[in-house]
Amino acid sequence: MSIKITGTGSYIPNVITRNADFHQHEFFNTDGSTFPHDNETTIKKFRSITGIEERRYLEDNLNTSEIAVIAAQKAIEASGTDPESLDYIIVAHNYGDVKFNCLQSDTVPSIATRVKHQLRIKNPSCVGYDVLFGCPGWIEGVIQAQAFIKAGMAKKCLVIGAEALSRVVDKHDRDSMIFSDGAGATVVENSEETGGVLAHESATYAYNEANYIYFGKSNNAEAPQDVRYIKMNGRKIYEFALMNVPKAMKSCLEKSGKSIKDLKKIFIHQANEKMDDAIIKRFYKLHGMDVPQNVTPMTIKELGNSSVATVPTLLDLVVNGEIENQELEKGDIIIFASVGAGMNINAIVYEY
Template sequence: MISAKITGTGAYIPTIKKENVKFAKSEFLNADGSSFNAENTVIIDKFKTITGIEERRYAENHFTASDLAYFAAEKAIEDAKINPEDLDYIILAHNFGDVKKDTIQSDILPSLATRVKHLLRINNPNCVAYDILFGCPGWVEGVIQAQAFIKAGIAKKCLVIGAETLSRVVDLHDRDSMIYSDGAGACIVEATDETSESGILSHASQTFAKDEAFYLFFGKSFNENKDKDVRYIKMHGRKIYEFALTNVPKAMKIALDKSGVSIDEVKKIFIHQANEKMDEAIINRFFRLYKKPVPEGVMPMSIHKLGNSSVATVPTLLDMVLKGNIENQEVKKGDVILLASVGAGMNINAITYRF
């Protein structure tokens, strides 16, 4: 039976580094525009304790999300040792399109996937390029879609990218702005022969929209003096935290159980880098569903240095571990891993994968 396998990965980590201390002079406000009854040093220290974020990366001023996507795509193509002309699909996950530095308008015409195909100079018209909007789980969903194309027999090679420049859509007066960062990650998903034991084993995807649809949303600045027609990324943090802890472990269990693989075989979990304490709680609850302790080192983390780059967190984290760029973390042939994410929509997904 034909399955889908990741044959190459690539990432682009922006060079502009912003440490927490650089927010010391920020004017953080409450949602009603009032001032906090705390010094910025206290706010920043509490922020680090909860999220684990020490610093984050921002895109260079002259680059947009599609540029970052192109850089990551080039590396994935090189890693997989394929000819880009042989690609059947380019699937690019993002949320805000190309937002140029110091502008307020999102640009998605043409699609970012088309822009990447253009930058790759691909002539093949049968290489179909399109974007998906699925919140932070967008890249994982793109991999799921690539697998579907391969299993349907209409694709053999797909390029899946997650790219975002969240630093361009944050309200600098909202302390949550410290969470977000920029980056891009990509992978090549290829059809495997029937004798291969590696590849995607199973997946699960869910959308919760009845009450949860607007847990992440676009809203005005907390500074009443700012243009009220300009919108920024906003979130109901506590609601998202509680939602994720309740629902993400269940979705991960659905994916793992569908694979028929034992929990004891899971070596690594690559989870969306949203919040260190939230991610740790999700992993604890997941293993608790199987009445198992959490294995040491099962959850690689990159949020401390890279922040939350939305759709880019999972693919960049995966690339970093596969390339040996995270200390004491590795994936060996035959290892079973989980890819999992949660985000705007509210969407959740997970993939069980064997290397």
């Protein structure tokens, strides 16, 4: 028996926001002071660090739960699954449904319940619940799904990562340019084929690191002080990720019994190009190797950081041949890895 991803799907919003669209923004430091240089310089520095040139924002008439459904429908169709046969619907997100021009997050009923409702699934034994695990939420959902299946509690699970970060960003914060929207979905099920999930690793670092990503007030002191936005300590996150993610990936690979030489692809959370490159280099350095060519598919340049959606969206694009010079073949050993608010880290070694 193996536990495999049998179908993938994604939703990439149609609204493209380019770096040039931020030239008229008024950016402030966290203490409310103005930047010492102009926006053109700020944006150039941002591009050199993050690799982001544009990002996708949700259409005004859509919410997180609705794009989760679109991605789910594609994954269900790709897997040939009858929706009524799903045992679990696991939806990873962080902010629920935040309607356009609305300040409140709506999470009752849960996003998973809304997805089940919109999929028109009648079976009450199909259980839907949400995962709040920062950016590694989709990977954690897959880890939970394989645990349910391995324990005999399920045969098929729908695991979704969906987020609309554009609804919770502070337009006066330079870091707001990192974030984007999107959804990715997978059907995970018991399979007679070999391969699938070989090993996993998860960790939460909260003693000193819990508030590296948090909800805080606007950088603009004149903005309403009772409204909160997504905030982060970029330097702390970079140092934390570089220290801990490569070690988690190495541990996970060792648990799988596979060699670094077997590894064909790494699907890493599209957080920051410079950070991701440094993590991959450190990971291979732990094995005394240089990074092979084309081992890491990347979408951050065009799609930005859509949190829980980045890894499943990346997988779906590669599976469907939509990223140049990136493909998967049966039997390929791959790693999914992520880091995010919590601070949480996880990884999966998977045989495609």
